[in-house]
Amino acid sequence: MKIEIKDLIQDGPKYVLPNISVDSVIFGYHEKELKVLLQRPQGISKWMLPGGYVHRDETIKQAAERVVKNRTGLDRLFLNQFQSFGTPTRTKDSELTPALFAEINQMELDENHWMFDYFVSIGFYSLTEFSKVVPSGEFYLEECTWWNIGDLPSLLYDHQEIIEAALKALRLHIYHYPIGYELLPEKFTLPEIHSLYETILDKTFDSRNFGKKLIATGIIKKLDERRNIGAHRAPFLYVFDMENYNQALENGYALFV
Numbered sequence: 361m362k363i364e365i366k367d368l369i370q371d372g373p374k375y376v377l378p379n380i381s382v383d384s385v386i387f388g389y390h391e392k393e394l395k396v397l398l399q400r401p402q403g404i405s406k407w408m409l410p411g412g413y414v415h416r417d418e419t420i421k422q423a424a425e426r427v428v429k430n431r432t433g434l435d436r437l438f439l440n441q442f443q444s445f446g447t448p449t450r451t452k453d454s455e456l457t458p459a460l461f462a463e464i465n466q467m468e469l470d471e472n473h474w475m476f477d478y479f480v481s482i483g484f485y486s487l488t489e490f491s492k493v494v495p496s497g498e499f500y501l502e503e504c505t506w507w508n509i510g511d512l513p514s515l516l517y518d519h520q521e522i523i524e525a526a527l528k529a530l531r532l533h534i535y536h537y538p539i540g541y542e543l544l545p546e547k548f549t550l551p552e553i554h555s556l557y558e559t560i561l562d563k564t565f566d567s568r569n570f571g572k573k574l575i576a577t578g579i580i581k582k583l584d585e586r587r588n589i590g591a592h593r594a595p596f597l598y599v600f601d602m603e604n605y606n607q608a609l610e611n612g613y614a615l616f617v
Contacts, residue, residue, distance in 0.1 A: 368413075369467060369475065376413035378474050381481045382424045383411040383445070383519065385526035386432065388506055389543040390490035392555050396523060397431060397495055398513070399504040403464050404455050407507075408516040409523070411481065424484040431504060432493045437486045438542045442529035443522075446480035450518050485526040487542035531561055535615075538579050538608045541600045549587055549595040553580070577613050578604040 363375050372378060386397040398407040410431040414423040421439065428437055458476050462469040469475075495504040507513065509527065512520070533539065539560065540553055550571045558564060574580060581601045586594040 363415075365465065366467065369465060369469070369473075372413065372474055376415055378413075379477060379479055380414050380420075381411055381479050382414065382420060382427060383409045383481045383483050383522055384424055384427045384431075385409060385483065385485040385523055386428060386437075387485060387487050387509075387526075387530065387543075388490035388493060389556060389559065390506075392559050394509045394559050395490060395506040396509055396512070397493070397504065398507050398515075399431070399501050401456065401464070402502045403460060404516075405514065406455055406516045407513045407519075409519045410504075420482055421484075424482075424486075428484075428486050431496060432488060433496060434488060434492060437488050439484050439486050440529065440533065441482060441484050443483045443525050444480055445483060445518055445522055445525075446478070447518070448478050450481070451476050451479055456516060481522070483522050483526060485530055487530075487539065489543055489545060491545075534560055536612045538577075538600075538605055538613060538615075541602075541605060547583065547585070547587075547597040547599055549597060550574075551595065553598070573615050577608065577615055579608050579613070 368375065388395045388397065397410060399410055400407045410427050412423060412427045412430075414420055415426075418426070421441070424439055424441070425437075428439065429435060458469045458471050458473050461475070490506070493506075495506065509523075512523065515523075530539070534557065540548075540556055543556060544553060551567065553574065554565065554567050554570050557570070575582070579601055580598045583597045583599060585597045587597055588594050
């Protein structure tokens, strides 16, 4: 169900649950940097996470999947629900006021409009390989682009807190479940997946031991192919063994023991 912005503003509770939203922290990885996809509404300087309301004909997870697809153009990305957020003042941001929102959309709104009521937001984080995404916006968005996780702009509402909680959840997850299939190209080298783990966890791992442990889990397999990266440097390429990878996602594994 596609809802026009003016219909949503005027009669939103007919189409969506009025006090529940989803916020999606979409992580991407590129050149040893972890990035997050952010968007900026028209007429304001602060940025925000991709998010949206839960339609009355969809589940909460379906709402998160829709938000992620709208921003990335990609289907079936990894999604993990990690925390809920809500305080009586979370929608009372001084910059995005009902008056400004009304001006942007050329409509009349009062301060008690449903879109500025108390909202509980359900946080999801998603993972994708950076190069596959062409960020896109809709409705009242002016920009949608990637930001380095260590150099974020000023954010609306409690979205800084949500990003920090998502990163904490991702780091806990990576200790017990495989991460990488969504963030790396189809074929990769051991140094590349080693750098991915070091970047996400902000820690240093011995490259030789890391590679041995990862291979021992069975979630990656070596190919009879090499990547030529310079004189006398042609490391072997690897791919994920999807049967073992999916089993590890379901049951966990012990890479860091």
